[in-house]
Amino acid sequence: MQGLITKSTGSWYQVQTPDGQKIDCRIKGKFRIKGITTTNPIAVGDIVDFEMEPERGEGVITNLHQRKNYIIRKSINLSKQAQIIAANLDQAILVVTLASPRTSLGFIDRFLVTAEAYDIPARLVFNKLDLFSNEGLEILADYKAIYEEIGYPCYEVSALQGTNISLVQDLLKDKVTLFSGHSGVGKSSMINALLPELALRTNNISDWSDKGQHTTTFAEMFELPQGGFIIDTPGIRELGVIDIEQQELGHFFPEMRERMNQCRFNNCRHINEPGCAVLDALEEGEIAPSRYDSYLSIYNGNDTRA
Numbered sequence: 001m002q003g004l005i006t007k008s009t010g011s012w013y014q015v016q017t018p019d020g021q022k023i024d025c026r027i028k029g030k031f032r033i034k035g036i037t038t039t040n041p042i043a044v045g046d047i048v049d050f051e052m053e054p055e056r057g058e059g060v061i062t063n064l065h066q067r068k069n070y071i072i073r074k075s076i077n078l079s080k081q082a083q084i085i086a087a088n089l090d091q092a093i094l095v096v097t098l099a100s101p102r103t104s105l106g107f108i109d110r111f112l113v114t115a116e117a118y119d120i121p122a123r124l125v126f127n128k129l130d131l132f133s134n135e136g137l138e139i140l141a142d143y144k145a146i147y148e149e150i151g152y153p154c155y156e157v158s159a160l161q162g163t164n165i166s167l168v169q170d171l172l173k174d175k176v177t178l179f180s181g182h183s184g185v186g187k188s189s190m191i192n193a194l195l196p197e198l199a200l201r202t203n204n205i206s207d208w209s210d211k212g213q214h215t216t217t218f219a220e221m222f223e224l225p226q227g228g229f230i231i232d233t234p235g236i237r238e239l240g241v242i243d244i245e246q247q248e249l250g251h252f253f254p255e256m257r258e259r260m261n262q263c264r265f266n267n268c269r270h271i272n273e274p275g276c277a278v279l280d281a282l283e284e285g286e287i288a289p290s291r292y293d294s295y296l297s298i299y300n301g302n303d304t305r306a
């Protein structure tokens with residue numbers, strides 16, 4: 001039988017079948033993944049094959065289907081092991097606020113670069129619309145112009161007042177979506193607005209406490225009433241920074257990616273080279289200065305998470 005991993009503790013996995021059954025499964029044998037050593041072979045979002053053990057009412061995972069993408073967290077120690085947090089994401093949403101707290105453009109850009117590197121389509125949701133002054137609305141319009149131009153859809157909502165929440169609902173339908181954002185931007189409020197059956201979340205959490213693993217639940221997916229899943233796990237709320245080689249970085253800025261093959265030098269760093277198509281576009285106002293600043297900042301290893 002085939003199913004989707006909707007919850008994982010590292011030793012137990014909840015597998016949801018296409019007809020909606022939820023089966024607790026363990027892994028049999030070893031699953032190795034080419035290229036990386038991971039502490040957990042299977043993560044939420046994975047598609048697996050499993051066999052039932054009828055006498056126990058549990059299943060055994062026997063095969064892992066190929067992933068279209070995945071996000072990892074590196075261990076703090078030097079073992080070089082990585083933890084796969086989630087797989088097969090259809091999109092990642094960054095919840096952003098212009099005030100209380102303010103999300104910096106540098107933080108937004110770092111998130112977008114990370115999503116590009118993971119090959120996950122990214123969208124921006126500006127929350128707390130009800131707090132925007134006229135000046136705030138102008139800043140919002142500027143931000144939207146920057147990001148929509150380069151292919152990142154933007155939405156403005158108020159989780160508190162329910163404004164435009166239906167647009168986010170449409171966006172999530174039948175997709176697996178990761179929610180990220182600074183603490184306090186309103187992710188929980190938004191998810192609560194999207195999941196009116198609050199009980200659904202609490203139930204989901206409590207029915208696994210008898211597995212005795214609640215301290216190590218890696219990640220969890222919540223099913224949406226209209227179809228689709230959201231991944232919201234406290235530890236990954238600020239989608240981790242991943243290591244990107246300096247010479248690769250430009251590929252993860254769509255507006256640079258589409259121009260860089262016109263640079264005179266094919267190893268152009270887009271910093272001070274003559275005949276650089278990126279610098280020309282910057283000069284012409286076709287590339288947003290804030291985006292280019294983020295490129296330099298990430299290139300130079302400066303931390304723009306704040």
Ligand SMILES: Nc1nc2c(ncn2[C@@H]2O[C@H](COP(=O)(O)OP(=O)(O)OP(=O)(O)O)[C@@H](O)[C@H]2O)c(=O)[nH]1
Nearest residue numbers: 127128129158159160182183184185186187188189
């Ligand atoms: N005015 C206003 N306040 C909001 C809105 N959405 C959330 N808030 C408030 O912002 C605060 C933080 O909201 P949360 O939903 O807890 O934020 P979070 O992103 O889940 O925060 P963490 O759990 O720390 O990651 C709360 O006091 C919410 O009531 C909104 O649309 N408008």
Ligand SMILES: [Zn+2]
Nearest residue numbers: 263268270276
């Ligand atoms: Zn260049």
